[in-house]
Amino acid sequence: MNRVLQNQKRKGCCIIFLHQRAESAGRVALFGRRHYYASTSSALQNNNGEHELQWGNRGQQPGKQTIDKISSSNNRSNETPLQQKRHQQHAPYTKPKSQQFQAPFSVFISCLPGLEPLLLKEVEYLHSHWLSNDCEVSKRSEGKPHILRGGVKLTVPSLHHLYILHLYIGTASHIYIRLNDDHFEGLPPLFRARGFPELQRKVKDLIISQRWDEWLTTSGHCGNENSLVNVQVHVTTSKSKLMHTKAIEERLKQTIGEIIPNMSDAATAKTVRLMTRIDRDVVQLSLDTSLTPLHRRGYRLKPHRAPLREDLAYALLMAGGLLPCWDLRQQFSKNSDDSFAADLPSPSSRGTNHRILFDPFCGSGTIAIEGASLQLGLPPGRFHPAPLDGTCFFNPVLWEEMKSKAMSAGSSARQYEPVCVAAGDIDPKALDAAKANAKRAGVDNCIDFVKGSFVSHPLLNQQSKDGKKSNVMDDAAQQSLLVVANPPYGKRLSQSETNNTIYRKLANVLLSSSSSSRRSIDCAVIGKDVRVMREAGIPSLDVAFSTKHGGLSVAAMAGSLPTPNRP
Numbered sequence: 001m002n003r004v005l006q007n008q009k010r011k012g013c014c015i016i017f018l019h020q021r022a023e024s025a026g027r028v029a030l031f032g033r034r035h036y037y038a039s040t041s042s043a044l045q046n047n048n049g050e051h052e053l054q055w056g057n058r059g060q061q062p063g064k065q066t067i068d069k070i071s072s073s074n075n076r077s078n079e080t081p082l083q084q085k086r087h088q089q090h091a092p093y094t095k096p097k098s099q100q101f102q103a104p105f106s107v108f109i110s111c112l113p114g115l116e117p118l119l120l121k122e123v124e125y126l127h128s129h130w131l132s133n134d135c136e137v138s139k140r141s142e143g144k145p146h147i148l149r150g151g152v153k154l155t156v157p158s159l160h161h162l163y164i165l166h167l168y169i170g171t172a173s174h175i176y177i178r179l180n181d182d183h184f185e186g187l188p189p190l191f192r193a194r195g196f197p198e199l200q201r202k203v204k205d206l207i208i209s210q211r212w213d214e215w216l217t218t219s220g221h222c223g224n225e226n227s228l229v230n231v232q233v234h235v236t237t238s239k240s241k242l243m244h245t246k247a248i249e250e251r252l253k254q255t256i257g258e259i260i261p262n263m264s265d266a267a268t269a270k271t272v273r274l275m276t277r278i279d280r281d282v283v284q285l286s287l288d289t290s291l292t293p294l295h296r297r298g299y300r301l302k303p304h305r306a307p308l309r310e311d312l313a314y315a316l317l318m319a320g321g322l323l324p325c326w327d328l329r330q331q332f333s334k335n336s337d338d339s340f341a342a343d344l345p346s347p348s349s350r351g352t353n354h355r356i357l358f359d360p361f362c363g364s365g366t367i368a369i370e371g372a373s374l375q376l377g378l379p380p381g382r383f384h385p386a387p388l389d390g391t392c393f394f395n396p397v398l399w400e401e402m403k404s405k406a407m408s409a410g411s412s413a414r415q416y417e418p419v420c421v422a423a424g425d426i427d428p429k430a431l432d433a434a435k436a437n438a439k440r441a442g443v444d445n446c447i448d449f450v451k452g453s454f455v456s457h458p459l460l461n462q463q464s465k466d467g468k469k470s471n472v473m474d475d476a477a478q479q480s481l482l483v484v485a486n487p488p489y490g491k492r493l494s495q496s497e498t499n500n501t502i503y504r505k506l507a508n509v510l511l512s513s514s515s516s517s518r519r520s521i522d523c524a525v526i527g528k529d530v531r532v533m534r535e536a537g538i539p540s541l542d543v544a545f546s547t548k549h550g551g552l553s554v555a556a557m558a559g560s561l562p563t564p565n566r567p
């Protein structure tokens with residue numbers, strides 16, 4: 001009995017203590033498995049004006065407000081942006097309103113990690129040409145391009161502008177259209193899902209609200225109404241209750257199949273890829289606009305050993321100073337007035353982008369082909385099929401028309417300045433592969449392939465071994481030189497090929513050529529070890545970007561070499 005009385009006294013002391021804490025601070029107190037709810041002082045008064053403590057299991061007091069709700073409503077103005085974001089994430093779920101999925105689109109352009117600033121330059125260049133009177137959406141602050149982790153997000157006003165991104169972006173890997181977004185008007189918000197039934201129920205609400213059965217078909221511009229569609233679901237999870245990606249894919253495909261009548265796994269069905277990202281139980285759905293990654297241009301069908309990715313070669317050229325400058329006057333001639341199209345810059349007035357490009361380790365010829373295409377004004381996506389196949393936004397007629405306009409603008413750009421690109425390699429098999437790829441890309445007439453070491457190349461010496469000058473040496477003294485190199489490195493190449501002396505040889509040859517010819521030489525080199533490249537002896541080179549390639553961490557260094565007539 002004494003123990004019982006002592007326990008009762010202790011409980012009373014605890015209740016009195018909790019009463020005082022609740023009256024002063026109004027906090028939630030925990031006692032065993034029960035939650036004691038304390039509201040404001042007025043809410044804790046009974047009919048006699050005395051304070052009392054409301055307690056019980058959470059959720060069993062329907063008429064009482066918990067302290068977290070009271071604090072969120074009273075002190076919302078004093079919260080930090082992170083706290084406000086957490087309150088938005090924990091907001092109660094509401095079914096999305098029924099609305100048609102159409103332009104403008106919330107678009108996320110992904111790229112290799114580390115290439116986001118270069119991708120932003122490309123997108124901003126194209127976005128600057130969208131600021132016409134009929135593109136009010138792109139003028140909003142939320143529609144401007146901005147960097148997110150892994151890419152760039154922006155608002156695309158129409159399908160025509162989305163096709164322009166597919167055609168002219170060179171450093172991107174994929175282009176995704178957001179199907180739900182918290183910061184875009186006209187799209188359902190993000191939702192939370194901690195179990196499979198909750199995930200299926202909320203995805204079903206999203207599909208019904210956006211009327212997927214209307215646009216997830218090829219009846220738009222190709223004439224095959226109600227054709228079969230195969231929806232591929234790709235899932236990534238991070239710090240979420242739902243972790244089994246295969247099980248999530250099965251549930252999502254089952255939910256989509258219950259609503260989409262023409263969904264099938266047949267070989268003749270059009271394939272549409274749906275990207276699902278679950279981060280901290282928050283689900284976001286995106287539509288992949290192209291099954292083929294954008295960095296796969298389509299011309300490199302005969303690669304050599306350890307080839308460089310096309311988007312990485314494109315980024316290396318941009319780091320060296322060869323920036324994209326497209327002639328978009330014909331692309332916007334029918335979508336805006338003639339005065340706006342006339343105000344766009346012409347190829348002859350867009351700076352000194354034309355100069356001699358030299359790749360001393362050409363391999364498959366990726367750097368030389370990308371550089372020649374840039375100088376000719378040929379877009380990177382000219383060999384890609386029309387995007388958004390399997391949806392009502394698939395328009396192959398518009399895509400072919402835009403490609404023909406881009407190719408005609410590129411052919412007309414040749415009359416301003418000649419394009420000179422040189423490439424060399426000591427491996428004859430590599431040169432054969434590079435020539436075949438350049439011919440397939442349509443730039444073989446602009447590239448001079450020379451077999452041999454870069455030490456004896458005509459661009460870096462007055463004459464070659466046989467005493468004859470190459471055709472790329474015509475008017476070379478009046479033009480600057482851009483050397484973009486991808487020296488051998490990595491696990492797939494032998495140790496003799498990855499010797500550090502190759503960087504020292506390249507540095508000595510470039511410095512001697514710069515001092516003898518007295519012309520400006522810019523250099524961009526990519527490698528695995530920044531320390532080795534710095535110790536090679538090439539001054540004035542800074543790290544342009546660092547990324548992943550072939551499972552290895554690589555870094556690109558770019559800069560200008562000092563000349564005697566230039567400080």
